[in-house]
Amino acid sequence: MLKKMILTAIMIACTAGVTMAFDADIKGDLSIDYSSKYIWRGKAISDESVMQTGLDFKIDNIKVGIWGNMDITNDLEERNNFTKVDYYIEYGDKLGDMMKYCIGAKRFDFDIDNSNYVMGTPMATTEVYAGLGMDMMLNPMIKAYYDVDEAQDGMNIRGCVSESMELSDGIGLDCSASVGWTNDKSNEVYWGSDDDAFQDFKANVGMPIAMGDWTLTPNVTYVALLDSDMREADGFYASDDPDYFYAGVGLSTSF
Template identity: 30%
Template sequence: MGGARRIWVVLGFVVFGLWLLAGGVRAEEAKPSADFTVDVLSQYVWRGFGLSDDSVVIQPSMTVSYLGAYVNLWGNYDTDEKGSDDANWNETDFTFGYTYDKLPYGMSLDVGGIYYALDGIDDSFELFAGLSATCPKTGINFGLTIYRELSHYPGTWYELSAGRDFGLPWYKATLSLSASAMYLDSDDKGAYPDPDDPNDEFSGWLYLQLGAEVSVPVGRYFTVTPKVYYSFSLSDDADDLIEDGSWDNHHDHFFGGVSVSFSF
């Protein structure tokens, strides 16, 4: 059995085992849920790197969940891809996982994997595990998620996040403010070299991203969400790394757009 296949088998058993532990909800009372979302954004930014340049990107997503287990299919369609001057579907991601929300102190555990099918470069596969909780006094949700790349571009990503939702007095809308910071400990000097020493891998705080979204329900099943983000590097070395890896050669990115979701 190949290494990649072993990973899928192990993750399958982990997710299935955690699903069996979800004893607080009986199967006959639970129903599967589904969400279909399309984002239209001014730029595709992934972990601080701008992966489009002067073009609108369209990012459809579908998530199905049941008893804490979920699968998601996501894609990126660049309407004017740099280097080709044509529209191109250049990425498809498959995410699977399980969320267990019965931990002490209101904490939740989220574990799973992400397979990145990429156009023109090697595909990528990550495992992730995250803990999150909401402070009962402030209503702020705090989280720590660790991603480990296994197949290509090996390295470990540590993400700290915080967010808070505010009810608005119009149309049952909700304002969501968020902040996330990423630390990269790379094992691949080819993909993420240390700008001070090309023979070494990058290790350090990479970027901070701030976000604001306003979710407006439309009827029972639809939600329209305008959104805006600002992402910027956190050190001089991160400046150089993000500039070299971004299609627009910038180390900071201001972008936004709107999403339309259909959930049931």
């Protein structure tokens, strides 16, 4: 998987270089984050400390990128391994003065020992998605993801609100909250449930601090599973209280 990540990063860089020759508007983002857990759509991918890295390029209205989650403990015998890598391409634009939309595709590659899970996780799958949002107070956004691969016909719909404010010169506050709903096809693969259900609630608070060309962002996150079947088959440990409160810090830059 590491080789695939490197190759993909090279491809992104090459694409950016070729496009630069045609004077396209190119922007890049790089992020390096530490988190005490990695919870994806309410599912515990890593219940111990992780490092997460992301690199993407935006070429006019098209964004391509790669993102990876690396375990840094040996709790699951995955130390220094990328347990999940995402590859994505997205097109986004505005609709009038207030509305915006996006369409895209994501490839999820998992490199985990499924025996650690109460319910398994596909080793790889692909989703296409579309989103619609508004530039207004709380910036409401809804995205629908449709699986065309392992969890075929699986659908995940996520609604999100977010707000950012400046606390002082160079210091801000970012707040967001989201709720996810999944259909029976997706739940059967990831949770062993054959029902449609609201999946999880997630809230995050971060404090971005400008440091020259970089931004340091300490943050805290709370995740709660909303469905009783999912709570019984949660993550690695099937805990009696599968709600998560965890913290992290991120370092990011744009170029």
